[in-house]
Amino acid sequence: QKEVEQNSGPLSVPEGAIASLNCTYSDRVSQSFFWYRQYSGKSPELIMSIYSNGDKEDGRFTAQLNKASQYVSLLIRDSQPSDSATYLCGRGSSNTGKLIFGQGTTLQVKP
């Protein structure tokens, strides 16, 4: 079992809809979580970081963290075709900060 689990998808949503991406992790001591967007052949781009239980909003993006359930999610409101990419969920190592990623969820936003 991977330390960070994501549904690989593809997740297909119509333009303008809300896309919901989910991630679970196994290490209970994890404190920092990150969502990266990666277009094919490109580098991961940081979208959101979250460290505390609850919601964190930034523009069209909302990250949610539930440490009791070991669950992280990313909501994308008003999805656009340009949001079509692979979304990587990562947890940061508490001592050195290395990132451990899930396998990524492919999102397809259809016009």
Add this chain to the structure above:
Amino acid sequence: AAGVIQSPRHLIKEKRETATLKCYPIPRHDTVYWYQQGPGQDPQFLISFYEKMQSDKGSIPDRFSAQQFSDYHSELNMSSLELGDSALYFCASTRVAGVANEQFFGPGTRLTVL
């Protein structure tokens, strides 16, 4: 804003050759991480440096070595290249005193071993 710089962007080598990948972190970032991403895979952590000292080591083959220099740039040296080393290699940087662990990735080096 300045980003992480990696060179070269593309590299083609033959089996058993050596390769050197370079990474220049964002100014004032003191920590560098190297990741390897194979086709259809998520990035896998290789090695990291903080203030020029190795801080963590992941699934990095013994054929690979790396270091961080006084100007904080880092180099990943790969010897006796194998076909399976073909991948995207990313460098990411962060500032330890900044927001916890927010890493910013460079554009990557695509290594092809023939």
